[in-house]
Amino acid sequence: MKVETIRSREELEEVTPFQVDNLLWGTKKIPKTYGYLGFVPNDGFYLKMICEEADPLRTYTKDQDPVYQDSAMEAFFLFESGKERLPKPTYLNFEANANGALIAEYGTERTYRTRFGKETRRAFECTALMEEGKWSVSLRVPITALEEVYGSLSLGVGSTFSCNFYKLSETAAVEHYAAYALIPTKIPSFHMPEYFAEAEIVEGRK
Known part of the structure; x- marks a missing residue:
């Protein structure tokens, strides 16, 4: 994945979109799902x-509610x-529903994850829009929040990281799973950093 630099959030939808179209774990069909990811230097x-x-389906209304249902x-x-390097990498998860309720956490395992505090969650500026x-869902991930987890980061053109994007519901009546980068496992879990896609920040279009 190439993540283009942009000057502001207003330019976000000018970057090349990514598709969430790898159907997983018996899923036959999902509504078309896609997204835009851009990087504003010295911001996030x-x-x-x-x-x-x-x-x-949008039952939950509060941050850290189980929106994946x-x-x-x-x-x-x-x-x-x-x-200092840990035996397992630390990764971040952001999960939101159509009410804009957000799960925002980090850790090395699927369980026992650390929640971001209220101030940082506000900085994510998570909003949802029904049309x-x-x-x-729109989200900002500021460099300051990343540095809470990782320490000092020098992010810019040429920097690399890994990521994945998902569409799902765990509720039986509408259960479905899809990802940007394929997860070739039999047991459903999005918490598989070994299958995240490689991403690189590149110069945006002028």
């Missing part, structure tokens, strides 16, 4: 994910740590 990453789903879109990121026939 901006993400918008869009799903062409007219009436998404609703119709949800998710983004996972892994950066190189400036801190005719579709819904979207």
Whole structure:
């Protein structure tokens, strides 16, 4: 994946979109899901994910509610740590539903993850928008939040990291799973950093 630099969030939808179209674990079909990821130097990453789903399940309304039981879109990121290396890498998960309720955590395992504090969650500026026939989630991931986890980072053109993006619902009546980068396992789990896609920050179009 190439992540283009942009000057502001207003330019985000000018970058090349990515598709969430790898169906997983018996899923036969999902609503079209795609997104945009851009990087503003000295600021952070901006993400918008869009799903062409007219009436998404959206029960939960509070941050850290189990939004994965609703119709949800998710983004996972892994950066190189400036801190002492751990046996397993630390990665971040952001999960949101059409109400804009957000799970924002980090850790090395699927369980026992650390939640970001309220101040940092506000800095993520998570919003959701319902429109005719579709819904979207927008998110900012500031460098300051990443450095809470990883220590000092020098992010710019040429920097690399890994990531994956998902569409899902764990509720039986509408259960489905899809990813940007394929996860070739039999047991459903998005917490598989070994299968994240490689990403590189590149110069944006002038």
